[in-house]
Amino acid sequence: MTYCLSIRVDQGLVFASDSRTNAGVDQVSTFSKMHTFEIPGERAVCLLTAGNLATTQAVVRQIRRDNEAGTGRCMNTVADMAEAAEYVGELSRAEQRKHASRQREKFNPEASFIVGGQIAGRPHQIYLVYPEGNYIAASVQTPYLQTGELKYGKPILDRVVSEGLSLDVGARAALVSMDSTMRSNATVGPPIELLLYTADSLRFGKRLVLQEDNAYLRELRTAWQEGLKQAFTNLPSLPLSRPAVKLVGPRGDS
Numbered sequence: 001m002t003y004c005l006s007i008r009v010d011q012g013l014v015f016a017s018d019s020r021t022n023a024g025v026d027q028v029s030t031f032s033k034m035h036t037f038e039i040p041g042e043r044a045v046c047l048l049t050a051g052n053l054a055t056t057q058a059v060v061r062q063i064r065r066d067n068e069a070g071t072g073r074c075m076n077t078v079a080d081m082a083e084a085a086e087y088v089g090e091l092s093r094a095e096q097r098k099h100a101s102r103q104r105e106k107f108n109p110e111a112s113f114i115v116g117g118q119i120a121g122r123p124h125q126i127y128l129v130y131p132e133g134n135y136i137a138a139s140v141q142t143p144y145l146q147t148g149e150l151k152y153g154k155p156i157l158d159r160v161v162s163e164g165l166s167l168d169v170g171a172r173a174a175l176v177s178m179d180s181t182m183r184s185n186a187t188v189g190p191p192i193e194l195l196l197y198t199a200d201s202l203r204f205g206k207r208l209v210l211q212e213d214n215a216y217l218r219e220l221r222t223a224w225q226e227g228l229k230q231a232f233t234n235l236p237s238l239p240l241s242r243p244a245v246k247l248v249g250p251r252g253d254s
Contacts, residue, residue, distance in 0.1 A: 001187035002033055002148040004048035005177060006114045006126045007170045008138045010163050011114050013124055013197040015046045016174040018182070020189035021053055034193045035060050037067065037075045040203040043119040045075055045084055046195060050148035051111030051131065058086065058095045059111065081125040082137070091132035092195050096131070112147045117197060124199045153177030154182040167196050172220065175210075179221050192217070 004019065007014040017033040025152055031053060037045045047063070049056035066074035078084045099109040116126030128145040129135040138145050143163045146154065153176075160173045171194060181188045194208040210217045 001185070003034055003146070003150065003153060003181045003185075003188045004049045004050050004114055004148055005144060005150070005153065005157070005174055006046075006048065006116050006138075007144040007157070007161055007165075007167060007174055008116070008124065008126050008163065009143065009161075009165045009167060010169045010199070011047075011165075011167045011170075012199040012201075013118075013126060014167065014170045014174050015048060015114075015116065015193075015195040015197070016178050017048050017193050018178065018188045019191045019193065020187060032193060034195060035063075035205070036195070036204055036207075037063065038204060039076060041120070042202060043076070043117065044197060044202055044204050045081075045115065045117035045119075046197070047088065047206070048114040048147070049111065050113070052109045055092065055095050055099075055109050055111040056113075059091045059113070062091050062095075063088075064090045065141065078119070081115065081117060081123045081127060082135075084117075084119075085127035085129050085135040085137075088113050088115050089129045089135055092129065092131065093133040094126055104113055104223070114145050118199065118202060120202055124197065149181055149185050149188050153181040155169075155179060167198065171196060175220055176224050179217070179224070190214075190217075 002018055004017040008210065015034060016184050019030045019032055019033050033049045034046045041107050067076045073087055075084060078087055096109045099107060110131035112131055113129040115129060116125060118124040126138045127135045128147060140163060144157050144161050156173060156177050175194065178192055190212040192208065192210040195206045198205065
């Protein structure tokens with residue numbers, strides 16, 4: 001399994017993904033789930049992949065082939081990020097249809113994607129593309145998207161993330177979310193890839209690749225754990241000193 005997430009803030013976009021692929025206890029491999037397509041000054045698009053590795057790799061290869069061909073619709077010609085999400089969904093569905101008959105053999109070709117970035121003259125945005133090919137966009141109420149093993153890293157995002165955050169704080173939230181997931185699920189693991197995009201720059205900054213023993217990742221993990229312990233210690237005490245409350249049953253019986 002894998003875990004990918006993206007956060008949209010006013011200042012730009014944060015992308016984060018793990019690199020572990022698990023096809024059984026003795027088939028654990030490392031593959032990058034983060035792919036970028038960029039024409040500096042014109043467009044910058046990042047694609048995060050989760051699900052069947054054969055399907056996701058085929059989709060990425062087809063995107064690169066379409067860009068090289070330069071004919072018809074491709075990532076270099078889509079008008080906005082919504083069209084980019086639609087394009088990725090179509091490629092994914094086409095690849096899955098090739099393997100439809102094998103689903104009876106317990107082979108699941110499904111894949112999901114997060115596609116985000118910016119095209120000149122359009123706002124920066126992120127979309128989640130489902131295995132069925134349909135997609136949703138991040139919103140003011142939910143300015144982040146996840147795919148893969150999302151449940152372990154969701155609480156921190158729900159409590160911390162908003163569009164007014166700086167890119168740096170958004171990146172820290174993404175890494176804490178990723179670290180929390182790795183701690184609770186062995187199928188998600190390093191290297192962790194982190195990519196930041198500054199709104200209207202139309203080019204990506206440096207991509208960070210963080211190994212398990214990365215000094216900053218260890219420092220962040222320790223600070224988060226200690227902060228949680230301190231917050232727990234400071235929680236209000238139980239009201240044991242208050243007068244006992246008589247419990248009443250559903251029919252008034254005590």
